Amino acid sequence: MASFVIRRLIASVFVLLAATFLMYNLVAFSDDPLEDLRLSNAPNKEQLIEARIKLLRLDVIPPLRYFIWLFGDPAAGERGVLGGNFGVTVQGRDVNVLLEQALGSTIQLVTIATIVAIILGLIVGITTALRQYSGYDYSVTFISFLFFSLPVFWVAVLLKQFIAIGFNDFLEDDPQLPVWLIAVLTLVGGLLWASIIPGTLRRKAITFTVAAGATASMLVIMNLIDWFTYPGLSIVGVAIIGLGAAVGFTALITGLKNRRALYASLAVAGLGIVLYFPFQYGISYSITEWWMLAALAALTIVVSMGIGWFMGGVDKGPVMRVAAFTGFITAGAIALDRFMMVWDDYASSGRIRGRPIATIGSSTPNLEGSLWVQGVDIYTHLLLPTMAIILISFATYTRYSRASLLEVMNQDYIRTARAKGLAERTVVVRHAFRNALIPIATIVAFDIGGIVGGAVITETVFGWTGMGQLFINGLRAVDPNPVMAFFVVVGGLAILFNLIADLVYASLDPRIRVS
Numbered sequence: 001m002a003s004f005v006i007r008r009l010i011a012s013v014f015v016l017l018a019a020t021f022l023m024y025n026l027v028a029f030s031d032d033p034l035e036d037l038r039l040s041n042a043p044n045k046e047q048l049i050e051a052r053i054k055l056l057r058l059d060v061i062p063p064l065r066y067f068i069w070l071f072g073d074p075a076a077g078e079r080g081v082l083g084g085n086f087g088v089t090v091q092g093r094d095v096n097v098l099l100e101q102a103l104g105s106t107i108q109l110v111t112i113a114t115i116v117a118i119i120l121g122l123i124v125g126i127t128t129a130l131r132q133y134s135g136y137d138y139s140v141t142f143i144s145f146l147f148f149s150l151p152v153f154w155v156a157v158l159l160k161q162f163i164a165i166g167f168n169d170f171l172e173d174d175p176q177l178p179v180w181l182i183a184v185l186t187l188v189g190g191l192l193w194a195s196i197i198p199g200t201l202r203r204k205a206i207t208f209t210v211a212a213g214a215t216a217s218m219l220v221i222m223n224l225i226d227w228f229t230y231p232g233l234s235i236v237g238v239a240i241i242g243l244g245a246a247v248g249f250t251a252l253i254t255g256l257k258n259r260r261a262l263y264a265s266l267a268v269a270g271l272g273i274v275l276y277f278p279f280q281y282g283i284s285y286s287i288t289e290w291w292m293l294a295a296l297a298a299l300t301i302v303v304s305m306g307i308g309w310f311m312g313g314v315d316k317g318p319v320m321r322v323a324a325f326t327g328f329i330t331a332g333a334i335a336l337d338r339f340m341m342v343w344d345d346y347a348s349s350g351r352i353r354g355r356p357i358a359t360i361g362s363s364t365p366n367l368e369g370s371l372w373v374q375g376v377d378i379y380t381h382l383l384l385p386t387m388a389i390i391l392i393s394f395a396t397y398t399r400y401s402r403a404s405l406l407e408v409m410n411q412d413y414i415r416t417a418r419a420k421g422l423a424e425r426t427v428v429v430r431h432a433f434r435n436a437l438i439p440i441a442t443i444v445a446f447d448i449g450g451i452v453g454g455a456v457i458t459e460t461v462f463g464w465t466g467m468g469q470l471f472i473n474g475l476r477a478v479d480p481n482p483v484m485a486f487f488v489v490v491g492g493l494a495i496l497f498n499l500i501a502d503l504v505y506a507s508l509d510p511r512i513r514v515s
Helices: 002-030 045-056 062-071 095-130 135-149 152-172 179-196 201-224 234-253 259-274 276-280 290-311 316-340 343-347 371-409 412-419 424-449 456-462 467-476 480-508
Strands: none
Touching (some): 002 062, 002 467, 095 135, 095 424, 095 456, 095 480, 234 276, 234 316, 259 290, 371 424, 467 480
């Protein structure tokens, strides 16, 4: 495997060099970088033109200028890209600084959307494959094709109108759900769960009744406690999420018959519930930096795995995984509730003025507050662009995961596993799902590698200054340096994740040999 990786990396270097040479020259030859100055009426126009020619080395033809960009100019004491210097823009700004800012903004915007789209797409795709030709399957198929066919700029505008402006108007008035909306959501919730859970007509009727009753009760309670003005999970919501995660992950990973895994996950959830009040009204006030919250999340996973190891007996590995997932979800629910506790202070602040869902930008200028207030501000600005990206990407992952699992479920070894009496959970999770991930790994690897490429249209509509805008602005100004900074980062990651995808194939399927 080492020789394979080395050969691929060497070949990738030559591919990237050839691609950067072509890209640099295409941008340089695309138009005149001095056009704006030539059309200027400034009295010192000639001096400005001369200064730009000297700054960007425009007196050197682009094929030779590429090598100056790559290696630098030792005579002038300038470093090139190989020395970590991407040069300056036509305005004289340092491209390295612009790249750092754009990269952080894009990662903040696109990472969450991509991860959520992958997780939701895989879950929904797999469940539709298991419920093939059901009402749930047909509904998801229709929605997937609908989202897949919608242009992202149109989706973004609709989200601005109905989610941001509409919801902000809803919050300005008395924020109470009308009776007709509660009735519609109750009906939809009951039909959704009745279509997902298989069984006889009687079982579906019971499922519909329970789901509809739970949905109606939750919505009525939200109205009674004025939840939309003072949102939160409370210890009851955290307990429901934690215990539900314990049972759900146990059933999915090991099966409920594995009592060690069930007891370990319940112990982790119980520990989270016990620590709810100490965290909310004590520990959380001492968390002032994001790295502290990340360190606390890492500690949560370590402690959860430790509980799984202690209670795992001879089957420690799966029990530790169940405990770690349960601990992460429970801690996430507690942190989410802490963010919700400052919602009213944030929404009623002078900078927000009762309209918290933002339609443009990545943050509210001059907003002051704790880490929790800053977190809510980030969330409100991420909400719409994240939803726009998720809706488009979700459709792709749903269709691919459904088709892949259906193909695997019709294989002979799946029928053999069932004939030997293995539980359906074991057949699907431990045998079918792993092989179904092989074709999906290609899409996921390239999408993760393309995260830093940004979402040009989404960034434009929502006013984000990310990698996509860095690329577009460079093209408009006929400025190769920012374009090449974008191209090197995105191209390098595409090559890296293409290699990772090949290695993942061998990990998922032992029959594949990397050589």
